[in-house]
Amino acid sequence: MMIHKRSFIYILLAAIFTLTNAHNSSAYADADFWIQTPDNWNETTHGLSSDLKKQVISPDRNAMIEVYAAKGNNPGLQVIADGMEEHGLNNGAAYFRNRISSKNIMQDNHPAIFREYSSNHEGNRLHAYAIFAYGNGGAVMAVGVFAEALSHQYQNIVYECIKSLRFSPPPTAGSSNPYAGSQGNPYGNQGGGCERLVGKWKWFTGSQAEFYADGRMPGNGNSWQCVDPARGVVKVIWSNGKWVDTLTISADGSRVDGQNQVGNRVWGTRISGGSHPAPTQQVVPAQQPRPKMNYAKKVRGNMGAEWRLAHGSLKAGTSDHRAEWELSTVSGTTLRFTDPYKKGQQRYRVKILTKDNQVVEERVVGMSEHITVSPGIYKIRMFAEGGYAGWRCEWH
Known part of the structure; x- marks a missing residue:
């Protein structure tokens, strides 16, 4: 685009x-x-x-x-x-x-x-x-x-x-x-270059990932390779290619951010650096467990939620200034948040978290916003951005 x-x-x-x-x-x-x-x-x-x-x-x-x-x-x-x-x-x-x-x-x-x-x-x-x-x-x-x-x-x-x-x-x-x-x-x-990836990282799923200087990783079929050393771009291969993440290492080496082969956002934050010997036991691949069923349900607030549709209203300064709902999806899903009045004269904030409270995405919605999530179970919180706001989220 x-x-x-x-x-x-x-x-x-x-x-x-x-x-x-x-x-x-x-x-x-x-x-x-x-x-x-x-x-x-x-x-x-x-x-x-x-x-x-x-x-x-x-x-x-x-x-x-x-x-x-x-x-x-x-x-x-x-x-x-x-x-x-x-x-x-x-x-x-x-x-x-x-x-x-x-x-x-x-x-x-x-x-x-x-x-x-x-x-x-x-x-x-x-x-x-x-x-x-x-x-x-x-x-x-x-x-x-x-x-x-x-x-x-x-x-x-x-x-x-x-x-x-x-x-x-x-x-x-x-x-x-x-x-x-x-x-x-x-x-x-x-310090640029792909070598900044070496070390232990906390992955967005809440699990831990480790990268060795020779391209190896713990776990069966996991590895990584340098794509662009000047920009610090690396490719991480999980389970012999089941998932492939393309990531950019931050300038200070504290964070990686990118997307997998289906376009879902992935990221990690550094725990420690330096090269490490091979571990004595395998580390579970850094992917959020795939849920067994699709569902959407209300947690709190003036709202309703069912599969493919969640909607409600928010009003600053009242008990309805915030709403929360839970989404379970067995496949990558694009959520479309909109202004139901289609006038663009109101705004509300969306915050998406994993079940262990890792932030996936946070956006302010005017007319519309599209947010794609990987398979998983998410907490989705809605906040008033001043005054009253109606909100609507649809997906397929």
């Missing part, structure tokens, strides 16, 4: 940011930063804007990362974040339209604000992460945007790149590295 070129890639923050406080207003030059970006993405920075210091776009044009930087006095972190966000909205940055979270963080020992966005623009669901900070004498905004329909492919990559923003040279900096910041200073890939 390629999203509409004009509505996404070319709706950028094209004008120069002007940040002011009560005492100062000025034009800005470069501010120094370092950030990691994928080496196979297209660098399109030159000639776009004097404050746009870096822009890279994925080869299929469904994701991009931008960094804006401007020298000047510090008007305060909240002013920087709100000002850049508002300026982006005023200049057509559709991905800033619906902010779903904002929190204060520390970014490379600098105070920063991290925000997440989800919006619908001309039929395209867009997701964005942004970090706003002040360092080295200037304001910096790093923003990553991707098509929500391709979250399995881009969410982890974009998030890790945005979180790699630094104001001091990373320890691995070197002139031969393809990652560069505002002055051409390189950002290393933090």
Whole structure:
């Protein structure tokens, strides 16, 4: 799926940011930063804007990362974040339209604000992460945007790149590295390569997986292989090919994320690293047990649920602000969450968890959202996103 070129890639923050406080207003030059970006993405920075210091776009044009930087006095972190966000909205940055979270963080020992966005623009669901900070004498905004329909492919990559923003040279900096910041200073890939998979991992099913440096794994018919060492992409084969997962290792080596051969999302989080000897006993393959029957049933809330349909209503500030239902599916299933009124004027949040409370997916629904789950038993929780919202979920 390629999203509409004009509505996404070319709706950028094209004008120069002007940040002011009560005492100062000025034009800005470069501010120094370092950030990691994928080496196979297209660098399109030159000639776009004097404050746009870096822009890279994925080869299929469904994701991009931008960094804006401007020298000047510090008007305060909240002013920087709100000002850049508002300026982006005023200049057509559709991905800033619906902010779903904002929190204060520390970014490379600098105070920063991290925000997440989800919006619908001309039929395209867009997701964005942004970090706003002040360092080295200037304001910096790093923003990553991707098509929500391709979250399995881009969410982890974009998030890790945005979180790699630094104001001091990373320890691995070197002139031969393809990652560069505002002055051409390189950002290393933090150890890159497929070898970062080696070690023990907690799988999304709740079980444990282990990967050895020579491609072996515990369990009959399990193995892994490197697909793209530059990007840290690996392929994991379970039970001689019954399930095949294609995964991308995060920049810091703490997480893998991807999908299996039927398109269902899979992921894992690191427990420990390093190579290990062969185990004395086999580990159960990391797949959630397949249920024996299909069903959907209500757990709580103002709702109803039966196989192929769940629906209800949510109202903030009341006992009906939340609903929960259980889904058991013997095969991969795509759930279609919609606004039953088909007006797009209400929003509700969907959170899908495994039986042991591992989060599978979380989305905010406007008009509609499609979420695919693997065979298994899931808790599905619905939350009001302000005011009243009717909701409906169908599947086949």
